[in-house]
Amino acid sequence: MTHSDDALLPLDAVRPAAAAPSKGAPVPAPSLPVARVAVDNPLSHLDRPFDYLVPASLHETAQAGVRVRVRFAGKLVDGFLLERAEESEHTGKLACLERVVSPERVLTPEIAGLARAVADRYAGTLADVLRLAVPPRHAKAEAAVPGPASSARPPEEPRPAPAVDPHGPVTGGRSSGETAGQGGAGEWGAYPMGGSFLEALRERRSPRAVWQALPGATGWAGAVARAVRATLDGGRGALVVVPDGKDVALAETAFAGLLEPETYVALTADLGPAERYRRWLRVLRGPVRAVVGTRAAMFAPVPELGLAAIWDDGDDLHAERLAPYPHAREVLALRAHRAGAAMLIGGYSRTAEATQLVATGWARPIVAARQTIRSLAPRVKPAGEDAELAKDQAARAARLPSVAWRALRQGLESGPVLVHVPRRGYLPAVSCQRCRTPARCALPPTRAGARPGENGTLDVSGSEPLCHGPLALRSGHAAPYCRWCGRVDAGWRCSHCGGPRLRAMVIGARRTAEELGRAFPSVPVRTSGRDGVLATVSAARALVVATPGAEPVAEDGYAAAVLLDAWALLGRADLRAGEEALRRWMNAAALLRPGAELVVLGDAALPAVQALLRWDPITHAERELADRAELGFPPAVRMATLTGAAAAVRQMLDEVRLPAEAQVLGPVPIDEAGRERAMIRVPRGGGAGLATALKGASGVRAARKAPDVVRVSVDPLDLI
Known part of the structure; x- marks a missing residue:
């Protein structure tokens, strides 16, 4: 690369050793003097490697995969050295590598190739993907991790996909009741194809499966751990991606019972930069062969990957929020294909994307027999909607119809019960009590230097535009506040009729907990949501009010559950509203004891409610896929x-x-x-x-x- 004004033109320079170096010029490396560098630059038109000269002083440390510092467009920037070459195609003068940040070869050839493929699939840049794939360097952690700094194992080249039929390993083999090598089939014994799936992993084959897990609070974690154990027994590594830290903890507990402590790590964002980088280095240097983590772990440098698994792929936490916005399921599928590894997509429900993979033959389904499913699933009862609640005098105290009231009361006799609320907060949406007009903020947008008065309001005189954000209540005695600007509008009056009083439009988890506390005065009420997520609850009687995704695991399972406000999930303006509602309901229902009563406040004629009644997410997903194909929607x-x-x-x-x-x-x-x-x-x-x-x-x-x-x-x- 040149230092001229047009330094942003395509790479490539003359072969550095073609002419004798001038006085004061750097001496090039004795061999492979050209370094191809992926510069940390997000501009799309510069998304390509650039050539630099490797000086003799950096010949030993400037190896493929290390972090480097280079001059780019007049600035000193970071980059990754992709490879060394004998010559460059550029006809100008090459700039030199400024320095090697660390001799650690953090970017393996497999991850570099995967990052390039992900960038191309999502119309992004390699630099953006590498920011997601390789964590920031932490020098103290790098020095503390045992093993040579240049990595204890040489980076492997990605293996080509196997030429054999990828679907063969999950058919035939041992029956569901037989064991398959060390550890047996365990949880997989309940599935007709479970034993052969584990056997294929032990024999270093590459089955690809979409797995509908049986109901049970932690059964999925044990099954995933056995699949990882089988993969490690075959001499290959395993990677498991789950939605959040609560699921990571469950999987890590299951791993502890089947794997040696030094063979696996958990990678999550809340570890902190030092600890996360320390664990990531343990994977890179080779002692660790299995990784479980959230979506950032999808790029973990697992040695000789044999299994890529994802749990609950419909959870929106699997979608990356940073450019180029890759989804963990797609990245893992791409990685499994490139590495010739097995793929496991698991969940209590099934997404249309996973159903598409089964329909095209890319993956095979793993499903238990209907008799087994019925014996473990809860007993689901629909209880209608708000019109029926209004007629039910026994439900007024807590917004519950009689059937839900009885389910909670009977369930509390033997353990905790779960109340599933689709919205967090107290009253997240309010309206005028007189005319039902939604309450909106009547304050102007925040101005520099503006200070609210004693009642929390600002001077709204003049022609300044107002905020118009939705108002909400934090408690029964609080003044309304704006969910957009965050300020209190204590002097609110309806813009339509002038009324000063508010009524609830939507009831949140905290208000529901307050109502249930009055309805069951002798029972403790616990809440789990954004303000505080409970991982587990004891087997003692209690009312547990939780929002979707924050449901704690009960020690012996919940004795009963109620799913409130089905319309709130099904009525969203979202292509995936029905699929997402069913996924959330089944995730909550799976926490119940076998045969426990589950009441859903929804119309029994709705497809998602019908799928929950029958515990049949596969038929629902197949119908959803057919509808999307007819209308021209993904997948x-x-x-x-x-x-x-x-x-x-x-x-x-x-x-x-x-x-x-x-x-x-x-x-x-x-x-x-x-x-x-x-x-x-x-x-x-x-x-x-x-x-x-x-x-x-x-x-x-x-x-x-x-x-x-x-x-x-x-x-x-x-x-x-």
Whole structure:
């Protein structure tokens, strides 16, 4: 790379050793003097390796995979050394590597190739993916971890996918009642194909399966641990990705009963930078062969990967919030394919994406017999909606119909009961008591130097625009506050009728807990949600009020449960509303004891409620996939969204060279700030062409230094 003004032009320079070095010029390395570096630069039009000269002083430490510092466009920036070469194709003068940050070879060839593939799939840049894949360096942790600094094991080249039929290993083999090597089938014995799946892992084959787990609070963790044990017995590594820290703790407990302590680690964001990097280095250097963690662990450098597993792939926590917004399921599937590893997608319910993999033959289903499922599933009873609640005089104290009231009362005789509330907070939405108009903030947006008065309000005189955010209540005695600007609007009056009194539109978990406390005065009430998540509760009688995803595990399972406000989940403007509601309900229902009573406050005719009644998420997912294929929605097609200022989105649509089969939907306004969103749809086979076109258009905008950013998201979760 040159130091001239056009240093951002494509890499490549003359072979450094072609001419004798001038006086004062650095002496190039005696062999492989050209270093190809992935520079930490997010600009799309510069997403390629750049060539640098390796000085003789760095010849020993400048190895593939190390962190380096280089001059780029006049600035000193970070980068990763991808490889060393004998010569460069560039005809100019190469700049030198400034220094090697650390001799640790943190970027293995497998992860480098995976990062490149992920960037191409999601129309992103390699630099953005590498920020997700390789944690920041922590020098003290690097020095504290045993093993040579250059890595205890040489980086492996990715193995090609096996040429044999990938579906063969999960058919035939031992029956469900037989053991399969060390440890037996264990939890997998309840599934007709469970034993053969473990056997295939031990024999270093690569089965790919979509697994519907049986109800049970921790049974899934034990089954995953046995699959990891079988993979390690076959001499390969395993990687397990779960939604959150609570699931990591459950999996880690199951691992402790089957694996040696030095062979596995847990990777989560709450470990802190030093401890996380220390554990990550243990994986890189070889002693650790199994990893369980949240979505950031999907890039963990597990040696000779033999199994990539993901639990509850429908959870939105698996979708990365940072560019290029990859999903853990897709990354793991891509990694398993490139490495020739097995793949396991598990959950109590099933997503349309997992169903698509089964429909195309890429994976095989692992499902227990219906008789086994019925013996372990709870007894589900629908209890209608708000119209029925209004007629039920016995339900007034706690918004519960008589059937739910009886289920909770009877369940409390033998243990804890679960009340599932779809919304957190106290009263997250309120309206005028007189005219039912939703209550909105009547304060102006925060101004620099503005101070509220004694009652928490600001002077709203003049023509300054108001906030208009939704109001909510934190308790029964608190003044309303704005969920947008956060300020208290103690002097609120309805903008429509002038009324000063409020009523609840939506009831949250804390208000529900308050109502249940009055209805069951002698029973302790515990809450689990955003303000504080409980991991477990004892077997003592208690009312546990939890929001979706925050349900604690009861010691012996819950004696009963009630799912409140089904309409709140099913009525969302979301393509995945029905699928997501069923997933959340089944995750909560799986925590109950076998045969315990589960009451859902929803219409029994709704497809999601019917699937819960029958405990049949597969039929629901297959119907969902068929509907999406008919309407042209993912995963039957590939889709991308462009989001940004209206003019920027329209300009990008005019300039992008889309594939011939692409369909453009929109753009349409998405908020009051003038932002718009356009959707681009292509057949599944056209995904690569769409990503290439969008990345090229983003590169053109970056090269022009366009003032407005257009967010490009491929296969996003939030299409509606």
